Amino acid sequence: MADGWIASPSLTHEEAHSQADFYRGRCATYGKRPTAIALRRDIYVGESSADAQAVLQQALSKGYRGIPAEALIAGSIDEVAAQFRVLGELGYTDIIVRHLTNDQLKVLGSLERLGKVRAALG
Secondary structure, eight states: OOSEEEEOTTOOHHHHHHHHHHHHHHHHHTTOOOSEEEEEEEEEEOSSHHHHHHHHHHHHHTTGGGOOGGGEEEEOHHHHHHHHHHHHHTTOOEEEEEESOOOHHHHHHHHHHHHHHHHHHO
């Protein structure tokens, strides 16, 4: 138990920071070393920043799953990589992704670009 943890996709940046710290603190209290601190984020890696913002705004216009806009990630390859780096700095070891759109062609393109995000992160 307590070898890994998956944070809620609706956590804002501040909540994600607080929850990761709390989890690590609980692990320390019980002498456990977590192997994974994961966070799910709903994302879209656009062909450009403008493309990504258009997909994000379309999702938000429909009240996207009740998840706050701050908890969603949409941007170019470099912008998404930068946001993932910030989550890494908070102590998250893994990001589980779900796409902001159901448009199959957009999802396939985003997945391809997500591979470039991963490469950019090393």
